[in-house]
Amino acid sequence: MKTLIKWLAFSLLLVGSCKSEKKSDPTSIVSGEKPVVYVSNYPIYFFASEIAGENIELRFPAAELSDPSVWNPVADTIAQMQSADLILVNGASFESWLMNVSLPQQAVVNTSQEFSERLLSGGKTFTHSHGDEGEHQHEGTAFTTWLNLELAAKQAESVKEALTRLHPEKKSVFEENYRKLAGDLMQLHKEFQHTVAGKNDKTMVFSHPVYQYLEDAYGIQGKSLHWEPDTPLDHDMLHEIGHLQKDHRIEYVIWEGEPLAENVEKLKKMGIQSVVITPMGGAADQTNFMEGMRKNLEALKEVYGIRE
Amino acid sequence: MNDSLYLAWNYLKYHWRKTCLLVLAISLVIFIPFALNYFTSKGSERMRIRAGSTPLLIGSEGSATDLCLSSLYFRKPDLPALPYSKVLELEKEGLAHPIPMNLEYRVKEQPIVGTSNDYFTMRNTEFALGRPMAIIGECVLGAEAADKLKVNIGDAVISSPAGAFDVAGSFPLKMTVTGILKPTNTADDEAVFTDLKTTWVISGKAHGHDDLATSGSDSLLLSKNDSVAIASKAVLSYTEITPANINSFHFHGNPDDYPVSAIIALPLDKKSELMLRGRFETEDRSAQVIVPSEVMERLLETVVSVKEIITLAAISIGLATLVITLMVFALSVRLRKKEIKTLKDIGAAPGRIKSVLSLEVLLVFTLSFGLTAVYLLLINNFGLRLLENFIQ
Numbered sequence: 287m288k289t290l291i292k293w294l295a296f297s298l299l300l301v302g303s304c305k306s307e308k309k310s311d312p313t314s315i316v317s318g319e320k321p322v323v324y325v326s327n328y329p330i331y332f333f334a335s336e337i338a339g340e341n342i343e344l345r346f347p348a349a350e351l352s353d354p355s356v357w358n359p360v361a362d363t364i365a366q367m368q369s370a371d372l373i374l375v376n377g378a379s380f381e382s383w384l385m386n387v388s389l390p391q392q393a394v395v396n397t398s399q400e401f402s403e404r405l406l407s408g409g410k411t412f413t414h415s416h417g418d419e420g421e422h423q424h425e426g427t428a429f430t431t432w433l434n435l436e437l438a439a440k441q442a443e444s445v446k447e448a449l450t451r452l453h454p455e456k457k458s459v460f461e462e463n464y465r466k467l468a469g470d471l472m473q474l475h476k477e478f479q480h481t482v483a484g485k486n487d488k489t490m491v492f493s494h495p496v497y498q499y500l501e502d503a504y505g506i507q508g509k510s511l512h513w514e515p516d517t518p519l520d521h522d523m524l525h526e527i528g529h530l531q532k533d534h535r536i537e538y539v540i541w542e543g544e545p546l547a548e549n550v551e552k553l554k555k556m557g558i559q560s561v562v563i564t565p566m567g568g569a570a571d572q573t574n575f576m577e578g579m580r581k582n583l584e585a586l587k588e589v590y591g592i593r594e
Numbered sequence: 595m596n597d598s599l600y601l602a603w604n605y606l607k608y609h610w611r612k613t614c615l616l617v618l619a620i621s622l623v624i625f626i627p628f629a630l631n632y633f634t635s636k637g638s639e640r641m642r643i644r645a646g647s648t649p650l651l652i653g654s655e656g657s658a659t660d661l662c663l664s665s666l667y668f669r670k671p672d673l674p675a676l677p678y679s680k681v682l683e684l685e686k687e688g689l690a691h692p693i694p695m696n697l698e699y700r701v702k703e704q705p706i707v708g709t710s711n712d713y714f715t716m717r718n719t720e721f722a723l724g725r726p727m728a729i730i731g732e733c734v735l736g737a738e739a740a741d742k743l744k745v746n747i748g749d750a751v752i753s754s755p756a757g758a759f760d761v762a763g764s765f766p767l768k769m770t771v772t773g774i775l776k777p778t779n780t781a782d783d784e785a786v787f788t789d790l791k792t793t794w795v796i797s798g799k800a801h802g803h804d805d806l807a808t809s810g811s812d813s814l815l816l817s818k819n820d821s822v823a824i825a826s827k828a829v830l831s832y833t834e835i836t837p838a839n840i841n842s843f844h845f846h847g848n849p850d851d852y853p854v855s856a857i858i859a860l861p862l863d864k865k866s867e868l869m870l871r872g873r874f875e876t877e878d879r880s881a882q883v884i885v886p887s888e889v890m891e892r893l894l895e896t897v898v899s900v901k902e903i904i905t906l907a908a909i910s911i912g913l914a915t916l917v918i919t920l921m922v923f924a925l926s927v928r929l930r931k932k933e934i935k936t937l938k939d940i941g942a943a944p945g946r947i948k949s950v951l952s953l954e955v956l957l958v959f960t961l962s963f964g965l966t967a968v969y970l971l972l973i974n975n976f977g978l979r980l981l982e983n984f985i986q
Contacts, residue, residue: 358841361772364728368711385800385849386730386840388711388789392691 321371321452326381327354327567329432330374330397332575333442337463338449341456345370352543352568355380355429359387372452374445378405379426380567397444398431405431406498430496430565434503435475435579439468474579478504481586488589490538491530496565497540506586509534515545515562519552531556538589561585598946602953613958620919620962623912625969627905632973634901638894641666644780645890647717650690650859650867652680652874652883661882662889665856667781668697668705675853676881678790682850689866690859696793697855700786701751701769704739707785708793714775716860717782723747724773730792730800730843731835734773738783745771750834751786753796767796768834794852795843801831802843859883923955 320343325331331346338344347363348354359367364387367373373389375381377396384394398405405427432438446464450457482504495510509530513523530536539545539553541562550560563582564570570578606613644666653661656673664671675696684692693716696708707713711726714734724747727734733751735743743751750768769788777783794800832839845852861867874883927934937947 358837360837361728361732365725368726368728382841385791385845386835386843388727388729388732388791390712391685391710392712 322369323372323374323449323452324367324370326357326373326375328569329438329566329575330376330441330445331569333397333438333445333467334374334449336467337442337446337460338453338456339459339463341453341459342372342449346569349569353565354568355382357383359383364389372448374448376429376431376441377402378429378431379408380429380431382426395444395448397441397448398437400444401431401437401440404437406502408495408498428495428498430567431499432575433497433565434499435471435478436503437499439471439475442467442471470576474576474583475503477583478586481583481590482506488538489534489536490540490561490589491527491536492540493545494542496542496567497563500563504586508540509536513539513541515541515543515549518546519549524552524556527553527558528556531558559589561589598949598953601950602957605950605954606957613961616919616922616958617961617965619915620959621965621969623908623915624962624966627908627912628966628970629973630901630905630908632970632977634897636977638897640780641890641894642887645886648858648886649861650870650883651886652676652684652692652857652859652881653855655880655882658882658884658889659893661856661884662886662893664697665695665858666886668707668785670697670705671855673855675855676857677850678852678854679850680881681854681857684857684859684870687870688862689870690861693858693860694790694854695856695858696790696853698853699793699796700754701739701743702754704736704743704784704786706733706753706793706796707787708790709787710790713787713858716858717778717780719778719782720776722774722776724771727772727787727789727792729835729840730789730795731767731769731840732772733769733786733788733792734775735771735787736775736783736785737777739786740771740774742784743786747771747774766833767792790854794845794849795835797853798831799847799852800843800845802835802839803831923951927951 320341322343322345323334323338324345324347325334326346326348328346328349331344331349334342334344347359347367348357351357367389370393373394375384375394375396377398408426408428432441442464446460450460453460490506490508492508492510493513493515495512497506497508497510500506501508511523511526513519519527527536527539536558538559538561541560542565544562545560553560563585564578566575566578566582573581645662648666651661651665653665653671654673654676660672663669664673675698678694681692681694684690691712693710693712694708695713697705699706699708713719714721714726721734722737724734735745735751740746745751749771751771753767753769755766769786769792775782791800832842835843859870861870871883871885874881934947937950938944
């Protein structure tokens, strides 16, 4: 009996020591047979999951945030990402943290690299230099590239190519899934174009300057503010929208998220309608990217008075 | 025979000062050529291994030897820096995987190596403690560097100014130690590894400071409008990168133009290597690509020639010393005439006297060889560390 207890104690010690050794090895490759793929925003997450399905272990560390462009990864998260087989980023200044971290360059794939000449300005940004002769800080670009669904399809293609390089034996599966996804994206793209085409008589303001690609791709025009949907409109904000209404005959405010009821009411009293068009950068609740964009399309149809 | 040995040994014991002097002189004469050969062989072997494990090096046009030695042993290069765009070009070209290196700065006497974590993979370096650097402002120390700087995981090291007159030129950045490497008996043991971007922060090209968009202080701004502010020198950069201020760190100018001292290129295969070398030799005259093992071989050929000359000189000195030693023994026989006569008088045969004198010489040489063996044993155990210090 004593011998048995000794053997059990020895086995437990052995298991314990093996476990602690594994934990203390920071450079070990992520375990498991599936390639580990990290993504930095929801559209890329959606494209990767649609194309690769269960063939990869997909990780989206900023999934908790409604706007992953403000995500600040902690060192431990970056340390985990260093062992990833692939890191898919949006590019176009979306990942401002990328310049502050040490990631293996060969594992990082910028999904907007292929259309870098089509990236839009982020609008009026504040830069600075040190001394009259100093070099200026670089201005960023607008980053919600996926709101132009044609560019979204190109990003999906970059995702497919990166996944194929990583997992060439699944090439045919990835190709097939990508074709279906790209078809759906381009179909929706045409519907967006059809909705707005020739009807750019509507004037609107955007609660945030995040709709540049939507505006550019579908001919929507409007001014951008810096309003939060969950912040009550104060006197200055109402004054500002009042001016815009007077100068540009504003009819709609496009919100990133569901605005406060009191905000909707205040604007309604001024003759301004509130419409929600979600930028879809963060993980969507009880929906997916395609459904979210379709909802956005329905919202636009409402703005342009199209009834099916 | 035993009696002769007894007499010879006791004579040497009685004149122990003279004996010690002779043994020391002879042992050193025997040891020096051996030591020279040992050091050059081991040194050459170490240098060949280090160079051989580095497939290609890319740097500015200039001395290939300088590029090779500065990159392998982390010395500040005399060659001008390459722009970072060269690293991006190599990545895009896809013939080789580039590992950039910035070797401009130091922490006290320890060189700072601004690189990527791929460097550790390339050198098969293992971590004794902690993890690789993950964000800017973190660093990984070689085993010797950690020992000399007396730091552990979580402690901080501060970069030193690039020179005595460079107080404002580079940036005293406080870096957090996140990992310590296992000893490798190479130059890696002495280094402070950090991300390339961290060295750009040290250089001042990237930095963090208070938000100028919201600053109302006149002393901080030369001018300001809705989109641009021109900051005065009163704006102080952060000297430590923390989770609270990391987002304020930004780059001025185009990062593609930022400096890289050298690039280690890991070609995909032999064909890629030849294509890459061909491109640099024919198309890109602003930079050179070298094969470190070839450069090192040329350098060692010179070292071997020097070694041969020194060995020849050592052997000549050895022979001269041997002649002098024999003369000492011959003279000592003349000085010991009375002693030899006494031996004859008490009945020692001439053969026995010759045997005693010969055994004295033999004992001195035996002791000298023994001492040489001790030297060689010491060199074998501690010589490599001495050699590493010498190479660095």
